[in-house]
Amino acid sequence: MSGILNSSIGRKFAMALSALFLMFFLLQHFAINILSVFSPDAFNEASHFMGTFWAVQFILQPILIIGIVFHFTMGIILELKNRRARQVKYAKNNGNANSTWMSRNMIWTGLLIEAFLIVHMSQLWWHEITVKYISPMKEDPTRYYHELVEHFESPVIVGIYIVAFVFLALHLLHGFNSAFQSIGANNKYTKALKGVSKVYSIGIPVGFIFIALYHHFAH
Amino acid sequence: MNLTLKIWRQKNANDKGKMVDYKISDVSPDMSFLEMLDVLNEQLINSGDEPVAFDHDCREGICGMCSLYINGEAHGPDRGVTTCQLHMRMFKDGDTIYIEPFRAKAFPVIKDLVVDRSAFDRIQHAGGFISVNTSGNTIDANAIPVNKQDADTAFEAATCIGCGACVASCKNSSAMLFVGAKVSQFALLPQGQVEATDRVMNMVKQMDEEGFGNCTNTGACEVECPKGISLENIARMNSEYLKASFKG
Ligand code: HEM
Ligand code: SF4
Ligand code: FES
Numbered sequence: 001m002s003g004i005l006n007s008s009i010g011r012k013f014a015m016a017l018s019a020l021f022l023m024f025f026l027l028q029h030f031a032i033n034i035l036s037v038f039s040p041d042a043f044n045e046a047s048h049f050m051g052t053f054w055a056v057q058f059i060l061q062p063i064l065i066i067g068i069v070f071h072f073t074m075g076i077i078l079e080l081k082n083r084r085a086r087q088v089k090y091a092k093n094n095g096n097a098n099s100t101w102m103s104r105n106m107i108w109t110g111l112l113i114e115a116f117l118i119v120h121m122s123q124l125w126w127h128e129i130t131v132k133y134i135s136p137m138k139e140d141p142t143r144y145y146h147e148l149v150e151h152f153e154s155p156v157i158v159g160i161y162i163v164a165f166v167f168l169a170l171h172l173l174h175g176f177n178s179a180f181q182s183i184g185a186n187n188k189y190t191k192a193l194k195g196v197s198k199v200y201s202i203g204i205p206v207g208f209i210f211i212a213l214y215h216h217f218a219h
Numbered sequence: 220m221n222l223t224l225k226i227w228r229q230k231n232a233n234d235k236g237k238m239v240d241y242k243i244s245d246v247s248p249d250m251s252f253l254e255m256l257d258v259l260n261e262q263l264i265n266s267g268d269e270p271v272a273f274d275h276d277c278r279e280g281i282c283g284m285c286s287l288y289i290n291g292e293a294h295g296p297d298r299g300v301t302t303c304q305l306h307m308r309m310f311k312d313g314d315t316i317y318i319e320p321f322r323a324k325a326f327p328v329i330k331d332l333v334v335d336r337s338a339f340d341r342i343q344h345a346g347g348f349i350s351v352n353t354s355g356n357t358i359d360a361n362a363i364p365v366n367k368q369d370a371d372t373a374f375e376a377a378t379c380i381g382c383g384a385c386v387a388s389c390k391n392s393s394a395m396l397f398v399g400a401k402v403s404q405f406a407l408l409p410q411g412q413v414e415a416t417d418r419v420m421n422m423v424k425q426m427d428e429e430g431f432g433n434c435t436n437t438g439a440c441e442v443e444c445p446k447g448i449s450l451e452n453i454a455r456m457n458s459e460y461l462k463a464s465f466k467g
Contacts, residue, residue, distance in 0.1 A: 008395075008433045009423055009460045078433050082391035085324050085432030091225070091238050092317040094291030095390065098442035104390055106435060178436040184458025186451045 011078060016182035018071040019175055023200070025064055030204050033148075033211050040145040047144035051128060072114050079107040102174035109171040116164035124151065152215035161212045165205035172201035220246045220312040224259065226271055227319045229328050236328065238317075248308035252295060253278060253285060255307055256318075272331040278303040280445065283380030286387070287332055288319040293384035293443045301382060301445045321387035325394070325429040336383050338429040339397060343381075345425035346418035347401045349410050360410070369407045376403035378446045385440035385448070391432030396440040398426050399452035406459050416463040423460055 004010035032050065036043040050056050095104055102109070127147075131137045152158055176197040180190045221244045229236030243259050250258070253275050260270035276284035285302040289295035295305045310316060318332065326334040351357070365373075377400075385396035402419050405411025411418070434453060441450050 004464055007423060007460075008393075008427050008431075009457055010464070012433060012457065013461060078435070082393075082432040082435070085392035085430060086322055087324050088236075088322055088328075090288060090291065090319055090322055091227075092291040092319070093288075095439070097292050097296070098388055098439040099390070099437040103435065103437035174436075181436045181450065181454050182434075182457065184454050184456075184461055186454030 011074065012182045015074050015078065016179040018067050019179045021067045022071060023176065026204055030207055034207060036145060036148055037211060037214050044142050044144050048141040052139065068117065072110060075107060075110050100174060102170050106171060106174060109167045112167040113164060113171060116160065119160065149215050149219055152212050158212050158216045162209050165208050169202055169205040176201050220248065220307065222246055222310065223315040225315060225317045228331055231330055232327055246307055250307045251303055252305040252307065253303050272333045274333050275303060280304045281380060283382035286321045286334065286383060288321055288387055290317050293321065293387040294445055299445060299447055321383050323386050323392035323431065325392065325431050326383060326386065339381050339383065341429065342398060342422050342425045343401065346421040349405060349414060363409050365408055373404050373407040376400045376448065376452055379448050380446060382445060384443050384445060386431065388439040388443040390437060390439065391435055393434040394426050394431040395434040395453045395456065396444060396448055398422055399456040400448045402456040402459055403452040406455060415459065416466055419456065419459045419463050
């Protein structure tokens with residue numbers, strides 16, 4: 001087991017685990033956000049729970065942050081290593097003949113998601129940390145819905161949101177199946193998973209975009 | 220057919236190298252790509268120029284020696300063939316064809332289109348074999364029953380000819396399709412089990428030391444492989460490797 005991150009396959013495996021974790025997190029995040037469309041109360045309740053339950057705050061949240069930082073740091077390291085593995089470029093290379101645009105541009109779709117995450121965290125997550133830990137306010141369990149609606153009033157924010165989720169969809173259209181291949185699963189079950197992969201990779205980002213547009217236009 | 224060829228010329232390993240244009244006429248569509256290069260070389264020799272160096276041996280698609288990156292694809296635009304089996308009928312009169320060596324840090328250019336693929340040999344030496352005592356009382360291979368599915372899958376993996384098209388096509392110059400095939404052909408058979416742990420650990424270690432990149436599952440290798448080696452072999456190598464690492 002020692003030094004697994006020093007081997008090419010070990011790094012792939014770690015990359016895939018962090019990615020699977022992020023995809024699980026994204027699903028959970030979506031499940032809560034979509035509540036806001038159907039019932040402000042249910043959304044407030046779920047957000048209040050996530051925002052105050054100790055296991056979420058002090059165990060899951062740090063794991064998530066480590067997961068994101070690990071994923072993009074490792075993504076950048078792998079990309080740099082891979083570039084060094086071919087020092088003279090081809091004068092003519094026909095990548096479209098054998099692979100998808102998504103698979104060849106994971107670093108760019110990833111970096112764009114990263115840029116969005118920085119904006120997103122500084123706006124919403126930092127606000128959460130401030131009101132909870134830095135200058136604590138009395139917790140109002142109904143504040144979440146209003147904050148969400150307010151957030152999506154700005155057309156600029158909604159615009160950034162849409163662009164980011166389109167890139168996330170592109171990232172996942174390759175990434176979802178890739179993660180299973182990386183952990184060594186390529187069999188009849190993972191072939192069946194290809195359908196699920198499309199539903200997830202397009203459905204989740206489209207769902208997030210829908211939520212943003214809904215709140216932008218509904219109030 | 221009349222063609223314009225843009226060919227990588229490089230005197231030796233230390234030369235910088237550059238693309239050079241050549242015109243060639245009266246190419247028959249029935250020629251193989253290598254025959255077309257033979258004709259070009261005859262022209263070059265007759266006019267006192269240095270012929271283009273390129274690799275080849277069997278010229279029937281089984282040795283894996285011919286290489287070439289043709290119009291942006293390993294072994295050119297056709298599927299399931301090596302360059303010696305690529306025919307000029309895949310091109311049109313008046314075409315411009317780019318001809319470059321397989322490029323990877325681990326496959327240094329020796330001269331023109333010839334690259335050194337001995338990195339593959341060293342990976343094989345690290346574990347691509349089984350140790351069998353052949354001193355007189357060899358056991359018949361058929362004495363150990365193997366189920367048909369495993370035998371077929373192992374055989375498919377074993378058809379890899381070590382050409383390196385997978386590395387050349389991969390945006391990361393990863394050798395994982397080749398190594399995956401070489402690991403799989405034994406991993407699926409009882410004869411391969413004795414050395415299974417060491418094999419995958421040592422072959423992957425050697426692969427990394429040679430300077431090949433990391434697979435990101437683009438699948439370019441599988442499409443360009445003349446033998447249709449499947450990505451499943453990489454997944455199998457990954458799981459063999461993980462199993463072996465946890466064993467210690
Ligand atoms: C919520 C955010 C994200 C999710 C759900 C996600 C998901 C994924 C998935 C599923 C993979 C495939 C893993 C594999 O092939 O084993 C992947 C790969 C990759 N990700 Fe992300 N990702 C996210 C954010 C990012 C960010 C911020 C970057 C920033 C650089 C990034 C860069 C990469 C790169 C370069 C790869 C390719 C590496 C490889 O396949 O070996 N990702 N991602
Ligand atoms: S896996 Fe295919 S492309 Fe790679 S070396 Fe073997 S035969 Fe050639
Ligand atoms: S020369 Fe042997 S495969 Fe092409």
